[in-house]
Amino acid sequence: MSFFRDLWILTILDFKRYYTWSERIVFDVLLSIIGFLSFVLVWQAVFKGGFEGIGPLTKDNFIVFILSGSIVWEFISVNLTGDGIWAFIREKYQGTLPYLLVSPANKLAFVYSKVMINLFKILINVILSLFVAFVFFDINFNGSILLAIFSLLLIFVTFSGIGIVIASLGAWREGIANVSFVLGSILYLVSGVYYPIEIFPETMQKIFFVLPTTQSINLLREIVINNASFLNVFPILSYLLIWGIALIILGLIIFKKLEKKISLLGI
């Protein structure tokens, strides 16, 4: 009987720890709905005759389609769910934060340093994915490699603002860092990483289309599938740049506010 009693006590404990931030419940519910919906729509499209003709996807370009989606997602998720968002929280719990904050180290460099190590990891992942794609599949990349690299860097910088926002807010309320995982999962499902967003109902498509995550994926696909030039993708680049500037400014404002809050309330 002690097993069941302990199981009950430990389950309640984990429940309390997991739902320390009530907003997380909203995101969890949203994720279940969207997760289920997207899988139903994917299989619906499959049974209706496949993805052929839905969005930019064809039988010939599906590997590049998937590869470009996953590469862009790596650059986005490094900021959204990577180590950066735990920058303050981890150091806070390990008790290493006071020494770092007292030191002459630039505090923003400290947050970005956590992202950089993940960036290094995803660069290796991207190289390995490309290697596997070239060795095992007969794929052709069109478009400018330089423009593709420039776009990926822009995507990384654009979303680094979100990373700073989450890291800063997460240091204040850890639940926010947890929610970023759920938020990341939702964006992953609605931004067309592995399937075209055209499988969603029209109203939802309009919402998902304006998301910077969707536009980032579109940007790389335009370059590597449709051989788009700099001028062709200029509107998307500008759109992402505006998002990037806005998010970084927001990130820095929240970061400064966090610094002030820490200095008033302590670590």
Added chain:
Amino acid sequence: MGIIKIKEVSKSFRDKSQEILDRKNDKAKFKFLKYITYRKLVKALNCVTFSVNKGEIFGLLGPNGAGKTTLSKMIVGLLKPDKGRVLVFDKQGDDINKESRRFNVVFARANLFYELSGRENLEFYSKLYGIKNYKKKIQRWIEIFEVDKKAESKTYTYSTGEAMRFKIIKALLNQPELLVLDEPTIGLDVNMAIKIRELLKQLNKKYNVTIFLTTHYMEEADYLCDRVAILNKGKILKIGTAKEIKGLLRKNKIVEVQIKNFNSLVLKKIKDSGYVKDLEFIGVEEKIRVILKLTAKVEDFITFLHKNNLKVSSINVEEPSLADAYLYLTGQELVSDELL
């Protein structure tokens, strides 16, 4: 010249345990509003004023929760006061961090990176502080602190004392003009604690390093500090040299008495005798240390014990120590030096 100037500093924190109590007791309809209304502020520091001069060793003595760490955090720029000013090298607020190369800190409750070895930690901080020839300097400190055998091990394998030694080395790496030490000898064995005290004294003498230290240990404050401040419940009760503070009790007699068959009734009888200002237990329960009132005579107190059939095994009349002065000022004990 004051390197640290604390001017009428007050700081309050919200007491979370109090929030929970209030929420449980709250019968109001709008609990959310009550939750905010009832969050109580606890004063960690209350109009604290003092300054630390260049080249001085200044000790802040106080029990847990007195506000020592709060004050240390303010000095290194980690916390801002609600009221008043904290000036370090004549800088305040965010500007304190701009002087971070001129000071360093040891917090008893902060850690080094556990995934790295002690040496790697020290190398990391050396680079961060821009220290030249840091490898040689690190090696020298490692030898002085006798942690060479542990230098290559990950810090999670360290004992409290070993970790503290590495933290102190970290704080010495940038040759700071000001060293802020929050309970630097806590958890160290007696020999190492003595060695560190000696080292701090040497650093102070040789390099004129100003040291601000908080401690539980009277012996430490007495030995090391040029001046001591007694902090209790966020208020400074007294500032002065150890001699001056002990002088507060010069006219009070301290008597150590060992009584057979000691119990709570006996204790009450002694407390209510009219001779006693304060008392504390020493080691075993039968032994008590009594501070007599200014008007009381030792002979009268002994007569009182005999008249009340209290069997005295031993009795000692002593000069007041810093611990007695502390007890006199705050009405409570600190951690005994015997625990060191």
